[in-house]
Amino acid sequence: MPNPSATPFVLRIARWFGSACAGASRIRLACLASLMLQGAPGIAPAATPPASDAPTAFVDVNVLPMDSERVLPHQTVLVRDGRIEAIGPSLPVPRDARVVEGRGRAWLSPGLADMHTHADTADEMKVYLANGVTSVLNMGEASNAFMGQVRPAIHAGTRPGPHVYAAFVVDGSPRYGHLSVTGADEARWIVRLARTNGYEFIKVYNDLSPEAFTALIEEGRAQGLPVVGHGVTRVGLARQLDAGQLMVAHLEEFLYTFFADPNRSGDDPSPDPARIPAAIERVQRSHAFVTADLATYDAIARQWGKPDVVAGFLGWPETRHLAPQRRIEWKGSDYARRKGSLDENRDFLRRFAKALSDADVPLIAGTDAPTIPGIASGYSLHEDLRALEEAGLSRYRALSTATRTPGELIRRALPAAETFGTIAPGRRADLLLSESNPLDDLSTLRKPLGVMANGRWYARADLRKLLDEVAATYAGAAMPR
Numbered sequence: 001m002p003n004p005s006a007t008p009f010v011l012r013i014a015r016w017f018g019s020a021c022a023g024a025s026r027i028r029l030a031c032l033a034s035l036m037l038q039g040a041p042g043i044a045p046a047a048t049p050p051a052s053d054a055p056t057a058f059v060d061v062n063v064l065p066m067d068s069e070r071v072l073p074h075q076t077v078l079v080r081d082g083r084i085e086a087i088g089p090s091l092p093v094p095r096d097a098r099v100v101e102g103r104g105r106a107w108l109s110p111g112l113a114d115m116h117t118h119a120d121t122a123d124e125m126k127v128y129l130a131n132g133v134t135s136v137l138n139m140g141e142a143s144n145a146f147m148g149q150v151r152p153a154i155h156a157g158t159r160p161g162p163h164v165y166a167a168f169v170v171d172g173s174p175r176y177g178h179l180s181v182t183g184a185d186e187a188r189w190i191v192r193l194a195r196t197n198g199y200e201f202i203k204v205y206n207d208l209s210p211e212a213f214t215a216l217i218e219e220g221r222a223q224g225l226p227v228v229g230h231g232v233t234r235v236g237l238a239r240q241l242d243a244g245q246l247m248v249a250h251l252e253e254f255l256y257t258f259f260a261d262p263n264r265s266g267d268d269p270s271p272d273p274a275r276i277p278a279a280i281e282r283v284q285r286s287h288a289f290v291t292a293d294l295a296t297y298d299a300i301a302r303q304w305g306k307p308d309v310v311a312g313f314l315g316w317p318e319t320r321h322l323a324p325q326r327r328i329e330w331k332g333s334d335y336a337r338r339k340g341s342l343d344e345n346r347d348f349l350r351r352f353a354k355a356l357s358d359a360d361v362p363l364i365a366g367t368d369a370p371t372i373p374g375i376a377s378g379y380s381l382h383e384d385l386r387a388l389e390e391a392g393l394s395r396y397r398a399l400s401t402a403t404r405t406p407g408e409l410i411r412r413a414l415p416a417a418e419t420f421g422t423i424a425p426g427r428r429a430d431l432l433l434s435e436s437n438p439l440d441d442l443s444t445l446r447k448p449l450g451v452m453a454n455g456r457w458y459a460r461a462d463l464r465k466l467l468d469e470v471a472a473t474y475a476g477a478a479m480p481r
C-alpha cells in the first residue's frame, strides 16, 4: 500500500479540486495557490433560486404537508419565485398564474430527497427528477465538471435536476481511493478548502486517525461544514457521535464500529441485538441523524457471491437510464465474488432501523446510487421507502425519511439555507403530484403526475421526455456487446 505521506500534500489534493489542475506539478501548484486564495474558477456557491416567470397555482389538490400525519383536502397551493407562497381551501388564483388542476383527485407531497448519492452527471440528475427526487446529497467524489458547471446550472434553473448538496470525503489512507490526510493540520486545511469550493459537508471515512477526525470536527464547526459519514475504525461511532458527528452514513456503519465483536472481523461481525438500546441511547444523546439505506444493504446481500443476481439487475428496464460506465462498474463489482452470507446482518439492520424509528431517531433515506449494483439513481429511492415499510415503519414514517427529516438535517447543518421537505409557506417549491394518497400506497410516488423542482413544473410528459433523452444518449454511447 502506498504511504500517503510519501506524496506531498499539495499534490495529493490537486487530484480532488479543480480540473484545471491537471498537468505538470508546477502548474498544479500554481492552480492550488489560486484555489486557496479565491476558490476554483467557475465554482460558485449555490445560486439563489431562479425567478419564475409566472406564479403557479395547484387547484383542488389534497395536500400532505408532512409536518404531521394528515391530509388537507381540496386545497389551493400557490407558488411564486421558487417558493411556496400560500396554501388554503379557497385562495384567489392570480390571473397570470399557470394552473395545475387536481379536481380533488390528485395528491401533493413534498418532493423527495435521496441524501446519499454518488451520481454526478447532468443525465443522472434528469433521472432523479423524473423519479420525483428534488434534493440529493452527493456523498463524495463528485467530478469537478459537476461541482463547477452542472450543479450551478441546476441551481440557476438552466438545467433540470434536483437541488444538490455535496460532501467532501476525507480518509486517513489512500486504500479506498479517497483523499487522505496525515494529521490535524492537513485536516483543518482541507475543511477550509472544501468550504472555498462550495461543499456543505465533510464526509469522514474509515481510516482517519483520531487526531485528524477531531480536527475535522473542530474546523468543520468553525467553518460551518458539519461532519457526516462512516464509522472511523480507530475512533468508533460512540465517540464520533459524542464529538458531534451530525449524521451516520450508513446504518451498517454501526455493525463495523459499534456492534462489532473485537474478537471477530471481516464481513460477519455477528451483531448482538441486546446492544440495540445502547446504540439508540448514544444516537439520541447526540441528536444525530442516521441514514437508513435498507434497500442498498438488501441489494448487496442478494448479490453477495451470486453473479447471476447482478446479471438480473442489468436486465431491468430501468437500466435504460443507467450510464454505460455505471453498467461497467456494476458488472465489475466484487460483491458477487464474495463468500458467505449477509442475510443475518440484513435482518439485524431491518430490526435496528425499526427500533431507531420507534425511538424517534431521525432516519434519512439514502441509497448510495448508482455505485452499488442494483441501486439505480432515482428508482432506488422508492426501493428504500418500500424496504423501510417492510421493516415495519408506517408509511408516514417511511415517507418522512425522504421529505421532512432531510429538510431538518439541512436546517440544522446550514441555518441560512432555504428550507424544504414540508409543504408550508416559505419553503422551496419542491413538490410531487401523485394519482393517489401516498399514505395509502407509497408506490404511487414512482409514477408522478408531475414534479416541481425549485418552482419549475415538469408534467408527466416532460418527465417522460427527460428519461427518453437520457436513454437515447446512453444507447448512443453503449459499448458493442
Ligand SMILES: [Zn+2]
Pocket (backbone or CB within 6 Å): 116, 117, 118, 139, 368
Ligand atoms: Zn456512499
